Amino acid sequence: MFKDLNGFIGALDKERELARITDSVSPELEISAVTDRVSKTPGGGPGLLFEQPTGFDMPVAVNLFGSLKRMCMALGVNHLDELAHEIEELATPKIPSGLLDTLKLLPMVNRLRDLMPKTVSDAPCQAVVRKNGTLDEIPILKCWPEDGGRYITFPLVFTKDMETGIRNIGTYRMQVFDGRTTGMHWQRHKGGAQHHRIAERLKRRLAVSVALGPDPALAYSATAPMPEGLDELMLAGFLRRERVELVKCVTNDLEVPANSQIVLEGYVEPGERRREGPFGDHTGVYSHPDDFPVFHLTCITHQRNPIYLTTVVGIPPMEDYYLGKASERIFLPLIRKTVPEIVDMHFPAEGIFHNLVIISIDKRYPGHARKIMNACWGLGQLMFSKTIIVVDKDVDVQNQSEVAWVVGTHYDPERDIQFTRGPVDDLEDASDLPAYGSKMGIDATRKWPSEGFTRAWPKKLSTTAMAAAKAEEQWQKIRKGWRP
Ligand SMILES: Cc1cc2nc3c(=O)[nH]c(=O)nc-3n(C[C@H](O)[C@H](O)[C@H](O)COP(=O)(O)O)c2cc1C
Numbered sequence: 001m002f003k004d005l006n007g008f009i010g011a012l013d014k015e016r017e018l019a020r021i022t023d024s025v026s027p028e029l030e031i032s033a034v035t036d037r038v039s040k041t042p043g044g045g046p047g048l049l050f051e052q053p054t055g056f057d058m059p060v061a062v063n064l065f066g067s068l069k070r071m072c073m074a075l076g077v078n079h080l081d082e083l084a085h086e087i088e089e090l091a092t093p094k095i096p097s098g099l100l101d102t103l104k105l106l107p108m109v110n111r112l113r114d115l116m117p118k119t120v121s122d123a124p125c126q127a128v129v130r131k132n133g134t135l136d137e138i139p140i141l142k143c144w145p146e147d148g149g150r151y152i153t154f155p156l157v158f159t160k161d162m163e164t165g166i167r168n169i170g171t172y173r174m175q176v177f178d179g180r181t182t183g184m185h186w187q188r189h190k191g192g193a194q195h196h197r198i199a200e201r202l203k204r205r206l207a208v209s210v211a212l213g214p215d216p217a218l219a220y221s222a223t224a225p226m227p228e229g230l231d232e233l234m235l236a237g238f239l240r241r242e243r244v245e246l247v248k249c250v251t252n253d254l255e256v257p258a259n260s261q262i263v264l265e266g267y268v269e270p271g272e273r274r275r276e277g278p279f280g281d282h283t284g285v286y287s288h289p290d291d292f293p294v295f296h297l298t299c300i301t302h303q304r305n306p307i308y309l310t311t312v313v314g315i316p317p318m319e320d321y322y323l324g325k326a327s328e329r330i331f332l333p334l335i336r337k338t339v340p341e342i343v344d345m346h347f348p349a350e351g352i353f354h355n356l357v358i359i360s361i362d363k364r365y366p367g368h369a370r371k372i373m374n375a376c377w378g379l380g381q382l383m384f385s386k387t388i389i390v391v392d393k394d395v396d397v398q399n400q401s402e403v404a405w406v407v408g409t410h411y412d413p414e415r416d417i418q419f420t421r422g423p424v425d426d427l428e429d430a431s432d433l434p435a436y437g438s439k440m441g442i443d444a445t446r447k448w449p450s451e452g453f454t455r456a457w458p459k460k461l462s463t464t465a466m467a468a469a470k471a472e473e474q475w476q477k478i479r480k481g482w483r484p
Pocket of ligand 1: 174224225226313323381
């Protein structure tokens with residue numbers, strides 16, 4: 001695993017997964033345009049390191065997570081499902097029945113030890129401490145022409161619940177208002193917003209620290225939909241197979257990852273709001289301007305020769321799709337602890353997470369698909385799912401063309417659609433009201449007589465094993481002489 005961002009960049013270099021851009025490219029629209037162009041190549045294109053952002057001597061790293069291969073590299077696996085398997089094992093430990101069995105548990109015990117962060121006193125991220133530093137030193141991007149300004153798009157925002165001391169880390173964009181203040185775009189449903197709510201009730205200033213560019217597993221963890229009250233650093237420690245090292249901030253009492261490239265220390269005042277946006281979002285459209293809390297910078301600390309890690313979002317697919325894919329795989333075994341009938345799930349890139357989720361189930365009783373929809377609408381950030389498609393377990397939900405065929409042939413519109421109302425994603429633009437609207441489930445499972453369907457369900461076409469073997473043999477011959 002990678003000690004820090006530099007280690008990850010070195011590995012990407014070795015694997016030829018990184019393009020180093022030595023021409024001068026401007027943080028104002030140009031870096032994002034290049035990133036968008038590269039992201040649209042099949043497979044996501046390479047990671048990008050802009051070594052000469054115009055007007056700055058700090059390199060900009062972007063699209064580092066923007067392919068399945070690099071997402072796997074970031075998390076130290078060949079396939080994301082390896083993590084799902086490990087989590088499944090950790091969440092369902094078997095009672096050892098002898099010495100050998102007990103010894104087999106040792107690696108698992110070590111993984112559990114990695115969940116706890118530890119505090120260090122000497123940290124690379126504090127090699128340079130600048131209490132008078134300003135954001136103007138960092139090549140922060142303006143991504144899209146009508147953006148309200150420059151945005152920090154990949155921050156790890158650290159806060160604590162003032163009553164319980166429980167930490168939260170989330171990735172919430174920060175619009176630069178001036179060298180010492182930014183917006184703090186934690187949406188109302190998110191962990192940071194809850195800590196802010198508590199601070200406002202207590203009429204106290206909320207300490208906020210922002211880590212930029214820690215090691216890749218840690219950077220991913222801030223985007224993960226961890227249940228409220230569960231520390232993202234536990235997930236990071238598990239993923240990086242080593243305890244996260246934290247260091248106490250210089251001007252507030254929070255702790256931040258010692259291996260961050262840059263740390264912004266500061267606070268948010270109770271009651272203060274400022275207009276934020278518009279912002280070219282991962283929905284592919286500009287988010288509407290709205291009032292959000294304001295982050296006040298008190299100190300910048302950084303490594304010697306830091307790299308600025310950022311991301312560009314826009315019309316999918318872009319880098320955030322691959323970050324979301326990791327969450328889809330990592331959280332599936334955990335979701336199955338509550339909803340064990342779920343076999344697989346898939347968030348297509350075009351559905352930008354909240355618009356569409358496809359779920360296959362081991363259907364056991366009448367109305368089961370509707371139970372799954374309701375469970376999802378009540379489960380963490382899955383509550384935002386505007387459309388949930390439920391299919392039987394023999395359907396490959398990762399194959400969108402198969403799903404489209406199955407839905408079309410399996411659902412009766414009037415009978416199989418379930419509507420509900422409730423909280424919707426802050427980025428939902430089609431609902432009448434912000435953050436409150438309707439959602440729809442499509443039951444595309446085969447219907448049973450106990451569900452009122454008494455006709456015979458038609459049999460899916462397939463040939464005999466013998467004819468299939470002949471077809472394969474003939475196809476190999478046809479293929480050799482065929483030039484498409
Ligand atoms: C690149 C990127 C940018 C994001 N920007 C925001 C944002 O501005 N506001 C927000 O509330 N969530 C944003 N998110 C989603 C949150 O990071 C995500 O919901 C996370 O789980 C929140 O953590 P929390 O549950 O601890 O609040 C972003 C995610 C990614 C990948």
